[in-house]
Amino acid sequence: MTSLDAAPRTDRPEASATPLLTIEGLRIGFPSLEGLVLAANDAHLTVGEGEVLGLVGESGSGKSVTCRAIVGMVPHPGAVLGGRIDFAGRNVLEFSKAEMRELRARQIAMIFQDPASALNPVFTIGHQISEVLRLNAGLSRAEARNRSIELLERVGIPAPDRRMSAYPHEMSGGMRQRVMIAMALAGEPRLLLADEPTTALDVTIQDQVLRLLEDLRRERNMSMILVSHDMGVIGTAADRVAVMYAGRIVEVAPTDVLFSRPDHPYTRALIDAMPQLTPEDRSDLRTIPGQPPDLLKLPEGCPFAPRCPLARDECAEVSMELTAVSPAQSSACPFARDGS
């Protein structure tokens, strides 16, 4: 059904050897009345210099909390229970409050799915960007204003000097997301965490925003984690992809490899479930039986077992460690290559 023979784009920059960000064994828990919800459960990730890492998975798989942990913003009552997050050689989980603030101001920026909720409705967008610039870069009022106009212009806001006095509600969703991106760029971050940056946008506007992010990444050699539940967005915008399921990374591979030779049964299922624009057989889309697991009642071993077509008794004992399938690809399933 999926045209695996049509090779995806391969014009991606090579990932650099030393990662900018390394996450190892990250565990994040939310205490609840019924028990501890493990939103991230021994998660491993790396992001190279100038690389776009796509993070994909179904709703509730732990994508957002993982990103938030990187900037010390796991929502209450959640907490990081273990693991390490090394950014440029230092474990940010050991940062003081002041160090974390500095990290967010100058090194790592984050943009969210719903830009309306992240912008303050009572201030003009010009005021909000200038404020960030004055706080983070220590610019004077006049400098901040000029720099804000430059940034708005860079993200493609027409007539930016006049737009400075607009309020968020006077802008379309696409414009607000551009403003969010301009604010994120204010501190010249080395890493941008983009959590579903286009999910609330129409497809033509999504296309514009994804192109803008790609241009900025090239221009600044900025690294990026692009979170999405949409395999199409991930497949067109990421260099490398990490697939998340029930708080774990189950497969990591360069984008073209992931789409042409997926290893983990969950990755294969996600790709097969994608509706195609011009399908060969439109009435029978392949589905994944059942639903994502209840994080309170995770099965022993592989959490995908209840839905997996290849499941067997041994799956209750797998370690879920990522092991290399090919040089750049690793998978947590030891059985995927057996009968195929």
Added chain:
Amino acid sequence: MSAHAPTGARDGVPILVVAALEKWFAVARSPIDVIRRRPRERVHAVDGVSLQLLPNEVLGIVGESGSGKSTLARCLVALYRPDQGTINFDGVDVTEATGQVRRDLHGRMQMIYQDPFTSLNPQMSIGAAIEEAGKVHGREGDDFVGDLLEVVGLPRSFARRRPRALSGGQRQRAAIARALAVQPEVLIADEAVSALDVSIQAQILNLFAQLSDDLGLAMIFIAHDLAVVSHVADRVAIMYLGRIVEEGPVESVFRTPRHPYTRALLDAHPDPYALGAAEETAAISGDIPSPLDIPSGCRFRTRCPYATDVCETDDPALAPDDRPHRVACHVLPFGPPAEG
């Protein structure tokens, strides 16, 4: 399959005929507008839509947010009274229907919404909701309820559950079962799979395709995602600012789009298997204009790379009527619509 004997439900005779439909909303004025005697503005949500639906046929309607899809759907099921034009359902004028005729119509066309809570009462068990809906035709009892649950792929035991105890996908199945209990002749699904994760979305898309194949149900399937529509629909209509700009068999419209907007939608659709597509085409620029202020002439001209002088003055009509693949564009930059 219905208690009503559809008089015109023979192949080739449309069950639903919409002609030159318009629906506008008056925008609330601020006190300043009132003092300054500014005229009340109107949103032209649906601005001249004509379409036909054959029995057994699935018509997809695609458009970005605000293009008027939901407003059109609500006019069809007589939730809104159109301001211009006619809707003829199996010989009955929906817009003029009152009393018993109107109540009958409600049973013969059923709507499925994005949020299944819209049609499921949270206080009522799934079984009770289905049974209540079936009463119109004097159909009740556990067998009736259980059989319908089976049609939509839910265990019979779910009859006892409340909507809250179901997952998103299961809830959408229950809402579909409730709609089917009324034995509608036309099902109108408004973004029915848009809020679902890809694995669950695939299950529900297959269910819609199966309802069309096995029960021969006529459907209007509304979505903003082109790929989703191509899995269910026979024919597709592309909407932009309240108007259908292109319409035809899905295969023909998606493989050889004629309207620049359809082309732009297809190009912006993120498809990881489309080789280098992102490099070949320029993204269409700008935002969708406000429906308060629809551009003169061709409504797409403010974003159209092919616009000429005539596009500014003349509103292109969706013509000619006797062709299966119709388009509203003066220039037709990709050639004329195919014959036959």
